[in-house]
Amino acid sequence: MTEYEVVEEKQNAFSEIQRGSTxxxxxxxxxxxxxxxxxMRKARRLHEKKLLIMLDKIKRAFFKYVNSRLTVRPEITAMKASDGRLVEEDNEVTKVLVQYFSSVHTSHxxxxxxxxxxMTDTQIGNITITPEMVEKKLEKLxxxxxxxxxxxxPHVLQKTAKAMxxxxxxxxxxxxxEGICPKEWKCANVTPIHKKGDRTEPSNYRPVSLTSQVVQSS
Known part of the structure; x- marks a missing residue:
């Protein structure tokens, strides 16, 4: 049996549980x-052995695999401020990143x-959102x-889909x-992701935003 068939078996078994748990x-x-x-462990060990055997020929692939197996990512310990100072306190690092991301943000x-x-003669009429529509969206989170x-x-939203x-x-x-978006839905947890180059340079980071799962379900 291939790895794909083993994965499919496991997925089918989980689908059966979702239909009715016994x-x-x-x-x-x-x-x-x-x-x-x-x-998966056997396949991983076989892949690692192949990489070791061919290390001299495919060094790039080897180090790419090693980096993918890292579970601990380096934290941001220092950042260059706009005046050239190197700040190390968490709140100061945060201020530097916020200042940089704000400077490159294009506001309305x-x-x-x-x-x-x-381009067309058709128009969107009145849109009615029903509980059934929302429930289906929540179940797919x-x-x-x-x-x-x-x-x-999202796990809580999925399990309480009918009630919510x-x-x-x-x-x-x-x-x-009313054409109004609640201000709470506009808030997001922003995480700076390092792209490349000097880790103390704010321009070498890109912001990734995580908004409310309620908004994402809609």
């Missing part, structure tokens, strides 16, 4: 899960939108993602009708 289904899932783990200037050529500033984890669908549908509809 002791027998959980036993089948654990068996296939453990089988997949053994298969309040100018009037240019006239656009009419990726539970492996982190929660946003509101600290509501009605109040969220009301909020979404009101936001759409």
């Amino acid at each position: 002791g027998r289904k959980w036993t089948t899932y654990r068996t296939r899960r453990d089988k997949l783990r053994v298969s 200037r309040g100018e009037e939108m240019p006239e656009m050529q009419m 990726n539970i492996n993602k982190s929660c946003g500033p509101d600290e509501i984890h 669908s009605k109040p969220l549908a009301i909020i979404f509809q009101k936001s759409l009708d």
